[in-house]
Amino acid sequence: MKCMIARRAFLGAALAGAIALQISPAFAQAEYPNQPIRMILGFAPGASLDAMARLMAEPMAEYLGQPVIVENRTGASGNLAAEYVARSKPDGYTILFTGSGGIVVNPATYTNLNFDPIKDFTHIGSLGNADIMMAVHPSVPAKTISELVDLTKQDPKRYKYGTSGAGNTMHVVTELFKQRTGAQIEGVHYRGQGPLTPDLLANQVQISFGTPGDFRSHIEAGALRGLFVMSPRRIAVLPDVATASEMGFPELNRRGWWGWHAARGVPQPIVDKIRAAIARGQTHPVVSEKLRAMGVELEPEAQADFIRRIEDTLKAYKDIASAANIRIQ
Amino acid sequence: METLQNLVMGMGLAITPTNLLFAFIGSLLGTLIGVLPGIGPLATISMLLSLTVALDPVTSLIMLSAIFYGAQYGGSTTAILCNLPGEATSVITAVDGHQMALKGRAGAALATAALSSLIAGCIATALIALLAPPLARFALNFNAPEIFALMSLGLLACVIFSPGSFLKALAMALLGVLLGLVGSDVETGAQRMTLGLAELSDGLSVVSLAIGLFGLNEIISNLSRPDGRQVATQSLNRLWLSRKDFGAMLPAALRGTALGSILGVLPGGGMTLSTFASYMLERRIAKDPGEFGQGAIQGVAGPEAANNAAAQTSFIPLLTLGIPASPIMALLLGAMIIQGIQPGADVMIKRPDLFWGLIASMWVGNAMLVIINLPMIGMWVRLLRVPYDILFPAIVIFCCIGSYSIGASALDLVIMAAFTGVGTFALAVGYPLVPLLLGFVLGPLAEENLRRAMSLANGDVAVFIERPVSAAIIAVMVLLMLSFVIPMLRRARSANSEA
Amino acid sequence: MLAVKNSRDLVAGSILAIVGLTTAYLGKGLSFGTLSRMGSGFLPNTLSWIVVGLGALILLRSLFVTDDAPEWPRLRPFAFICLGPVLFALLIGPLGLMPTIMVVAAFVRCATPQKITPRTFVFPAALAAGCAFVFVYLLNLPIPLWF
Numbered sequence: 001m002k003c004m005i006a007r008r009a010f011l012g013a014a015l016a017g018a019i020a021l022q023i024s025p026a027f028a029q030a031e032y033p034n035q036p037i038r039m040i041l042g043f044a045p046g047a048s049l050d051a052m053a054r055l056m057a058e059p060m061a062e063y064l065g066q067p068v069i070v071e072n073r074t075g076a077s078g079n080l081a082a083e084y085v086a087r088s089k090p091d092g093y094t095i096l097f098t099g100s101g102g103i104v105v106n107p108a109t110y111t112n113l114n115f116d117p118i119k120d121f122t123h124i125g126s127l128g129n130a131d132i133m134m135a136v137h138p139s140v141p142a143k144t145i146s147e148l149v150d151l152t153k154q155d156p157k158r159y160k161y162g163t164s165g166a167g168n169t170m171h172v173v174t175e176l177f178k179q180r181t182g183a184q185i186e187g188v189h190y191r192g193q194g195p196l197t198p199d200l201l202a203n204q205v206q207i208s209f210g211t212p213g214d215f216r217s218h219i220e221a222g223a224l225r226g227l228f229v230m231s232p233r234r235i236a237v238l239p240d241v242a243t244a245s246e247m248g249f250p251e252l253n254r255r256g257w258w259g260w261h262a263a264r265g266v267p268q269p270i271v272d273k274i275r276a277a278i279a280r281g282q283t284h285p286v287v288s289e290k291l292r293a294m295g296v297e298l299e300p301e302a303q304a305d306f307i308r309r310i311e312d313t314l315k316a317y318k319d320i321a322s323a324a325n326i327r328i329q
Numbered sequence: 330m331e332t333l334q335n336l337v338m339g340m341g342l343a344i345t346p347t348n349l350l351f352a353f354i355g356s357l358l359g360t361l362i363g364v365l366p367g368i369g370p371l372a373t374i375s376m377l378l379s380l381t382v383a384l385d386p387v388t389s390l391i392m393l394s395a396i397f398y399g400a401q402y403g404g405s406t407t408a409i410l411c412n413l414p415g416e417a418t419s420v421i422t423a424v425d426g427h428q429m430a431l432k433g434r435a436g437a438a439l440a441t442a443a444l445s446s447l448i449a450g451c452i453a454t455a456l457i458a459l460l461a462p463p464l465a466r467f468a469l470n471f472n473a474p475e476i477f478a479l480m481s482l483g484l485l486a487c488v489i490f491s492p493g494s495f496l497k498a499l500a501m502a503l504l505g506v507l508l509g510l511v512g513s514d515v516e517t518g519a520q521r522m523t524l525g526l527a528e529l530s531d532g533l534s535v536v537s538l539a540i541g542l543f544g545l546n547e548i549i550s551n552l553s554r555p556d557g558r559q560v561a562t563q564s565l566n567r568l569w570l571s572r573k574d575f576g577a578m579l580p581a582a583l584r585g586t587a588l589g590s591i592l593g594v595l596p597g598g599g600m601t602l603s604t605f606a607s608y609m610l611e612r613r614i615a616k617d618p619g620e621f622g623q624g625a626i627q628g629v630a631g632p633e634a635a636n637n638a639a640a641q642t643s644f645i646p647l648l649t650l651g652i653p654a655s656p657i658m659a660l661l662l663g664a665m666i667i668q669g670i671q672p673g674a675d676v677m678i679k680r681p682d683l684f685w686g687l688i689a690s691m692w693v694g695n696a697m698l699v700i701i702n703l704p705m706i707g708m709w710v711r712l713l714r715v716p717y718d719i720l721f722p723a724i725v726i727f728c729c730i731g732s733y734s735i736g737a738s739a740l741d742l743v744i745m746a747a748f749t750g751v752g753t754f755a756l757a758v759g760y761p762l763v764p765l766l767l768g769f770v771l772g773p774l775a776e777e778n779l780r781r782a783m784s785l786a787n788g789d790v791a792v793f794i795e796r797p798v799s800a801a802i803i804a805v806m807v808l809l810m811l812s813f814v815i816p817m818l819r820r821a822r823s824a825n826s827e828a
Numbered sequence: 829m830l831a832v833k834n835s836r837d838l839v840a841g842s843i844l845a846i847v848g849l850t851t852a853y854l855g856k857g858l859s860f861g862t863l864s865r866m867g868s869g870f871l872p873n874t875l876s877w878i879v880v881g882l883g884a885l886i887l888l889r890s891l892f893v894t895d896d897a898p899e900w901p902r903l904r905p906f907a908f909i910c911l912g913p914v915l916f917a918l919l920i921g922p923l924g925l926m927p928t929i930m931v932v933a934a935f936v937r938c939a940t941p942q943k944i945t946p947r948t949f950v951f952p953a954a955l956a957a958g959c960a961f962v963f964v965y966l967l968n969l970p971i972p973l974w975f
Contacts, residue, residue: 044371044656044736051378051663071970074736076513076530083527109518114527157787166518188781189516194653195596201650204472204785213666217651217673290382293669328518361966368967376968496889500844500882507851507875514858514868521868522854545909552905552939719947722936723955725909726929729916730959734969739917746913753906757898758840780866788864 032092032270033066039260040071040085040096042078048294052258053097055290056127059281064273077168078102079113082261086120090265092274095124100256101169104310108317109167109326117314122266123307125275126259127282128296132173133229133241135215137206138222145228145247148207149183161187162196162205167328169256170209172317173230175324177209180251200224211256212237213295230254258296259306275303336458339685343693348391351384352690355392356697359399364407366415366544367536367731370400374660378667386668387683391690393664394644397657398450398691401640402698405442405633406709410435411724413544415731417535417601417770418636420763421608423543425621425628432624435713437570439706441626442633443699444570445582449634450695452583453590453641457648458688461677464642465649468594473782474793476596478802480775483602485806487767489813490609492622498764501755505768506776508533515777516784528740537732537741538769541748542762544728548721549753558717574626581611581627585634593639594646596654600639601770605763607635641691648684650674836898837890845883852876908939924974925964929956 039057043049050072057068073081078098085096096102107117115121140159142148152159163170166189177183185207190196193214199205201223216237218224226241230252234243244252260278262271281287282298291298301309321327342348362368374393381389404419409426422442429438456464471479484502491498511522512532523529551558570578585607592603611631612621621628644661646652651672653659665672670680677684712720732745752762786792794800832838855876858869912932919928933952942948963969 044375048663048666050375051667054375054378055382055667069970071737074531075738076527080527160785166514166516186784188784191515191777192659194656194659197652198469198596198646198650199472201652202469202472217671217675221674223674286382289669290667294663294666328513329520365962365967368963368969373967494886496882496886497840500879500886503875503879503882504844504847507872507879510872510875517859517868519858519868521858521872522851524854545913548939549901549905549909552909553901718937718940718942719951721939722933722951725912725936726916726933726955726959729913729932730925730929730963730969730971732913733916733920734963734971737971739921742913742917746910749910749913750906753901754843757900758836758843759895759898760840776871780870783864783866786864788862790863 032273033064035093036067036069037061037064037092038069038071038094040073040081040094042074042081042096042098042102044072044074049097049099049258052127052291052294052296055287056097056278056281059284059287060274060277063277063280077106077110077165079106079110079115082106082117083113083115085261086115086263088263090122090263092262092266092270094262095274096121096261097258098261099130099169099258100310100313103259103261104314104317105169105172106167107314108321109172110328112329118311120264121261122264122271123303123310124260124262124266124271125278125303126257126299126301126306127278128258128291128298130256130258130295131212131229131231131235131297132169132209132254132256133212133215133235133238134177134207134209134227135200135219135224136208136227137200137203138225139203140206140225142227144242145181145244145249145252148227149181152183152185156184156186159185159207160205161185161207161209162199163187163189163208164193164196164210165189165191167326171326172320173209173254175326176254176320177252179320179323180249211295228252257309271303332458335681335685336689338681339687339689342387342682342686343391343689347385348388348686348690349693351388351392352395352694353697355395356399356402356694356701359396359401360403360698360701362396363400363403363405363415365731366407366413366540366728368734369416369536370397371656371660372734373400374657374664378660378664381664382667386665386670386680387686389664389668390661390683390687391694393661394687394691395694395697397661398637398640398694399698401637402443402446402702404636405446405629406439407544409438409442409629410709410712411544411720412547413724413728414539415536417539417766418604420539420543420766421604421632422629422636424608424763425623425625427547428622428624429626429629430713434624435710436706437574437626438624438629439709440570440703441574441578441629443702443706445578445585445630445634446637447695447699448579448582449586449589449636449638450641450698451692452586453593453638454688454691454695456590456642457645457691458685461645461649464594465645468596468646468654469650470798471595473778473785474796474799475802477775477778477782478793478799478806479595480602480771480778482802482806482809483605483771484764484768484775485809486609487605487764489809490612491761491764493759493761497760501760501762502764502768502772505765505770506772508538508765509769509771509773510776516780526740528738532773533744533769534732534735534738534741535770536735537745538748539766540728540732541745541750542752542766545725545745545749546752546756546762548724549749550756551717552721577626578630581607581630582634584610585631585636586638588631589635589638589640590642592635593642594654596646599654600636600643601767603635603639604632605767607631644687647672648676648687651676832890833893834890834895834897836895837886837893839898841883841885841887841890843883844886845880848876848879848881848883852880905939908936912936920971922975924972926956926960926973927975929959 041053053070057070061068082102088094103117142151200208219226228244229235229241230244362373404415405422407413408419408423409430412423412427414420414423426438488498488502513530588607589603592599611627612618643654646654647658653662662672732741855869855872859867860869861867916932930952933955
């Protein structure tokens with residue numbers, strides 16, 4: 001029994017930090033926020049989204065004076081979490097943190113969602129952007145987009161693409177690439193980037209879209225080659241990889257992002273307060289450095305711009321998905 | 330020589346007071362969450378991830394890794410004491426481990442699990458130090474055709490070696506595969522057999538399935554016996570292993586280590602597969618296979634060693650290539666990225682302190698785990714003496730919380746209850762449960778990789794025999810089938826000639 | 829005239845066949861695909877019918893091979909243990925962790941005949957307090973303690 005008590009005391013000490021972070025001074029405040037804020041995620045602990053949310057939760061809680069509790073409601077590629085938040089009370093105490101996939105890609109590729117990404121949400125603000133790039137196996141001789149397209153046309157069965165999931169952002173940009181360039185490639189889908197990378201390194205699939213973080217170390221080791229990035233400028237971590245615009249395909253420019261959303265109808269003062277809390281996290285010296293290391297390009301954005309971006313991207317992705325007949329049930 | 334120097338350098342890092350402290354905290358926390366059903370290292374590590382930001386990268390990785398392999402130690406405890414596997418990897422430990430506990434050998438079973446894990450952990454860590462890069466390159470040869478062949482081999486062996494009716498074992502394995510296919514299809518996103526429930530789109534939870542089938546089911550059968558639960562209590566005090574036990578345990582643990590070390594490097598279900606593979610191997614080569622299922626010490630030592638060896642070697646693809654072979658490894662990859670370390674082929678060169686410090690800490694951590702766990706055996710064994718009318722409701726509550734904690738889903742609890750019923754029914758009419766679980770874990774991987782292999786080969790079936798590794802695995806499958814069918818035919822023929 | 833030689837296989841085979849037919853029914857809308865592009869229904873459908881076939885074989889065997897009768901568990905523990913988690917699922921949302929544990933622990937304990945003693949009340953409360961400490965305070969699980 002003695003050993004049991006010592007054990008508990010020890011664990012208690014070890015985790016005191018964890019608890020301290022969650023319990024901020026709980027003064028009774030008449031105005032928002034006067035109770036803990038729940039940040040809902042559609043992915044399990046372990047996803048990079050989860051790590052970002054937990055990083056941001058601390059400075060946000062500090063600013064708001066209330067705990068920000070990260071809650072994972074997993075299922076259906078994040079759609080369950082989005083639906084849950086869309087149906088919650090618009091009081092600012094339940095907010096959704098998601099990548100652009102959950103708000104503009106899934107609504108374009110899934111046929112039976114129970115929420116409307118425009119009508120059901122108050123789009124609060126974004127954290128930052130994510131670059132997207134194409135990497136190929138070094139055995140692919142093409143150095144430019146046009147060369148690759150010609151190769152695939154000569155032998156449509158020779159080169160295969162792999163995506164990190166059917167109906168996700170990378171699947172949609174792969175279809176965008178096929179539609180805008182006329183490349184003739186077939187491919188397979190994986191359960192995330194983890195199982196895809198070994199097959200790409202082993203030349204089982206030759207072409208894949210992903211984030212610079214997915215490919216960077218393999219490109220530096222010479223195991224993969226970055227063909228192009230879909231950003232307006234070259235990116236800092238891989239300065240040798242040309243942009244799609246440089247290769248004459250500016251229409252391939254796409255970026256993803258991460259942002260916060262709540263149910264439709266949150267009063268503007270509350271939205272502003274959450275936005276200020278987000279800004280505190282974006283400028284927090286330690287947190288911002290960690291986020292950059294995870295591949296987040298922190299960029300302040302006005303709420304109106306955020307909303308416009310969501311609407312434009314959603315329309316574009318819906319067009320791509322319907323042309324490619326991507327219909328996830 | 331260089332390896333030795335590096336190891337000395339790593340050891341110097343691992344035994345600094347801070348790193349020792351955090352290795353200890355990690356091991357302890359890992360043991361605790363391993364003991365509790367459902368609460369896995371995945372959830373714990375991710376909750377601690379943001380806390381470790383403040384720590385030095387080496388320290389943070391040492392602690393997070395210790396939680397992971399500590400959980401593998403702890404997982405065997407409830408499996409042995411209550412037939413309650415908290416994860417798929419401890420299902421097979423429960424089979425003989427729990428029988429040992431019922432026969433009053435709980436202490437010996439727990440000691441076997443701890444010592445086998447220690448042996449496996451130390452050897453597998455040495456393998457990482459010596460052979461990580463070649464092993465990682467070997468693992469890259471395992472693509473869709475090989476994974477499909479390997480998973481099929483695992484299922485075939487499980488069905489053939491299952492005691493009792495072949496037909497029933499086969500039926501349960503296939504049923505397990507069907508249950509594993511519930512959820513959205515990787516290739517098309519189509520919802521399969523989900524009854525229109527969005528909560529089922531990620532499939533049935535393996536924890537709910539395992540807890541229901543084995544843990545809760547055990548309670549029902551205990552309560553159904555007219556004389557109540559039978560635990561031989563007279564010899565409970567004998568905690569340590571006899572010389573004979575030790576002689577049976579050691580070779581099994583070494584064989585389990587070998588199997589686990591190889592399968593752990595491979596992507597996907599390597600850890601679970603290695604425990605089952607080790608159990609089947611031990612029963613196949615045992616002098617008295619009838620002892621298996623009745624409390625054979627090799628049936629605990631082999632799988633526990635395999636599990637822990639696989640847990641260690643699953644670090645290899647992450648540390649040498651930056652490829653996470655499992656969700657846990659993906660999490661540790663995330664931890665490295667948060668610390669500003671870009672994992673990849675050059676981690677060993679760019680951050681030797683991280684690589685060798687982590688490896689050295691694995692030895693330290695494994696030693697600590699044994700030091701933590703051995704004294705606790707006495708306490709665990711005393712747990713069996715708690716009156717059952719107190720113990721069983723507590724187990725049910727732990728199972729409920731554990732199952733609920735994974736996804737905050739009420740449906741997971743209903744699934745757990747449903748599989749309690751399925752397990753009870755299956756046992757009543759003589760269906761074995763282990764093939765069901767293995768089919769559930771391996772089946773979806775086999776299907777996914779079969780379809781991927783066919784797509785990538787443009788529909789050419791020859792891909793399975795043109796590639797050397799997959800051809801070799803298929804050859805083993807054919808041999809296994811022949812070794813099963815030929816004696817059966819012979820028996821049938823001699824029966825005919827007699828008639 | 830054929831007689832059933834063992835009721836165990838009779839039950840086992842027929843249930844298996846029914847399960848196979850059910851999964852075949854559930855998977856009937858899925859596309860079968862081709863060998864080079866197997867559809868989402870390729871394996872579910874094939875396996876379902878194999879399972880139906882195995883069920884039929886086991887059913888057939890009940891006519892020829894003798895075996896023991898099924899060993900059914902007692903109804904009382906079966907019902908209480910299976911319904912415990914369902915009760916937990918129903919209560920955890922509206923009630924929170926502490927009351928749920930107390931109610932479910934008291935309920936599950938009825939799987940065996942119980943006399944009402946002080947233990948009947950003390951045990952669920954103590955269990956709830958212990959769980960709250962381990963799961964919520966120590967492991968920091970995001971489950972509300974009270975409604």
